[in-house]
Amino acid sequence: MPHKPIRIAVLHFAHETVTFLANDTTLEDFTYLGSPARGEALLAHDPKSYMGGFVKVAREYEGVELVGIESPLWPRTGTGSGWITTEAYETFLGRMIAGLKAEGPFDGVYLSLHGAMGVRGVPRPEADIARRVRGVVGRKAFIVGTFDPHGNEDEQFLAEADMAFTVKYFPHYDSHLQGQRAARMLVRAIRGDYKPATVTMKVPIITPTVLQWTGASPWMDMVQRALVWEAREPDVYVNVFFGFPFADVPDVGLTFQVMTNGDAALARKVADDMASWAWRRREALLNTAKVYPIPEGVRLAKQATARGEVPVVLADHSDRSGYATWILKEVIEQDLSDVLIATIADARAIDTLKVKGVKADGSFWVSVGFGRGNVVVISRYLTQILYPEELRGPGFTVDQFKVIAIKSRVHFRRGFDDSGFAKTILLVEPADPYLGTVRLDGLPYKNVDLKKFYPYGDVSFP
Numbered sequence: 443m444p445h446k447p448i449r450i451a452v453l454h455f456a457h458e459t460v461t462f463l464a465n466d467t468t469l470e471d472f473t474y475l476g477s478p479a480r481g482e483a484l485l486a487h488d489p490k491s492y493m494g495g496f497v498k499v500a501r502e503y504e505g506v507e508l509v510g511i512e513s514p515l516w517p518r519t520g521t522g523s524g525w526i527t528t529e530a531y532e533t534f535l536g537r538m539i540a541g542l543k544a545e546g547p548f549d550g551v552y553l554s555l556h557g558a559m560g561v562r563g564v565p566r567p568e569a570d571i572a573r574r575v576r577g578v579v580g581r582k583a584f585i586v587g588t589f590d591p592h593g594n595e596d597e598q599f600l601a602e603a604d605m606a607f608t609v610k611y612f613p614h615y616d617s618h619l620q621g622q623r624a625a626r627m628l629v630r631a632i633r634g635d636y637k638p639a640t641v642t643m644k645v646p647i648i649t650p651t652v653l654q655w656t657g658a659s660p661w662m663d664m665v666q667r668a669l670v671w672e673a674r675e676p677d678v679y680v681n682v683f684f685g686f687p688f689a690d691v692p693d694v695g696l697t698f699q700v701m702t703n704g705d706a707a708l709a710r711k712v713a714d715d716m717a718s719w720a721w722r723r724r725e726a727l728l729n730t731a732k733v734y735p736i737p738e739g740v741r742l743a744k745q746a747t748a749r750g751e752v753p754v755v756l757a758d759h760s761d762r763s764g765y766a767t768w769i770l771k772e773v774i775e776q777d778l779s780d781v782l783i784a785t786i787a788d789a790r791a792i793d794t795l796k797v798k799g800v801k802a803d804g805s806f807w808v809s810v811g812f813g814r815g816n817v818v819v820i821s822r823y824l825t826q827i828l829y830p831e832e833l834r835g836p837g838f839t840v841d842q843f844k845v846i847a848i849k850s851r852v853h854f855r856r857g858f859d860d861s862g863f864a865k866t867i868l869l870v871e872p873a874d875p876y877l878g879t880v881r882l883d884g885l886p887y888k889n890v891d892l893k894k895f896y897p898y899g900d901v902s903f904p
């Protein structure tokens with residue numbers, strides 16, 4: 443007997459909000475050519491990531507119709523903006539809910555999320571989105587979300603939605619794969635072949651993102667443990683939210699979600715295993731990358747250059763604003779040569795150049811030469827460089843530099859480390875705690891009590 447046709451609504455609302463930044467994320471930031479997007483434009487907007495994986499697999503099934511509901515894409519600010527305004531959130535979510543009502547009914551909903559969205563007045567935005575979507579589609583429909591491992595989530599999301607699939611690696615290599623899984627499991631659930639029984643478990647450990655690289659132990663081991671559970675038990679899925687500590691929201695910290703096919707006891711057992719493993723390894727989870735003060739990092743870069751261990755990557759992991767100039771200052775003071783600094787965000791400089799009639803395509807980078815063979819690139823927004831190939835300007839190529847200073851924590855390892863490109867990698871941050879610091883107790887939290895988390899308080903678990 444042929445399967446009944448299935449209608450799935452597809453929605454997207456994602457941001458990684460650094461709530462300590464002064465510039466709110468506004469309606470205007472989400473509104474640009476191509477955003478919001480609906481229909482085929484929404485379904486096709488990110489073919490190599492979650493959305494692409496979801497659409498690819500959903501369309502492998504006969505009789506599955508995908509309906510792209512008007513949704514905002516990522517804001518123009520990328521990750522370089524603070525609290526999403528209530529106006530922006532309510533406007534877009536309101537339109538998404540109206541679209542769902544207008545185009546329904548639906549058998550299932552795919553929510554393409556991130557998990558670290560920070561909205562003024564909405565403590566748990568992803569759970570709130572799921573709750574309001576549920577209000578339209580009803581209890582009989584299935585709701586699945588995809589997430590970034592930096593999501594801050596607690597049990598509320600899976601209390602409203604049925605399933606979640608979270609990227610396992612940092613750098614985030616498997617977003618397309620998690621999108622594929624979300625599609626397959628959503629179709630299975632709608633057809634009655636998978637009955638999600640889930641457990642969400644929080645572990646009171648909070649970690650700065652720069653320490654969460656899954657290319658080395660113990661973070662690699664934690665991912666491996668989740669993969670082993672998925673391999674040994676059919677229909678078990680394990681999500682690990684490393685958490686995003688630069689959002690002042692109540693559900694920060696390490697979180698596990700486990701999904702099984704109707705087996706609540708198994709879900710509990712796997713969650714207990716993951717959580718107790720993480721707690722046993724808590725000290726190691728906090729002692730991974732070495733982070734140098736910027737003057738020392740620049741000095742070490744100079745020494746590595748003298749030894750010929752180039753190119754050197756100097757990564758200021760802490761600059762979540764994009765406009766920090768500490769490395770530039772040290773490069774000048776210590777008189778380094780052949781350095782590329784990419785980028786320093788300076789909206790005013792870029793806007794002035796545009797007003798004065800300077801024309802450019804796309805991202806509008808301005809490169810300025812200084813000192814002995816140095817170049818600094820100025821951009822409109824915070825820019826995280828992932829691959830050396832991105833560093834191409836009028837008048838320079840990446841191979842002419844011995845030191846490349848970028849703003850990234852772990853994602854740059856795709857193109858600079860995993861590829862074998864860099865011979866020396868130095869992570870740096872300024873002396874005083876800055877937005878993305880490893881010293882979380884230097885941040886002005888209002889909604890988080892750090893004393894309730896290892897390593898900042900005398901915490902016991904379970």
Ligand SMILES: [Zn+2]
Pocket residue numbers: 590591592614
């Ligand atoms: Zn992430």
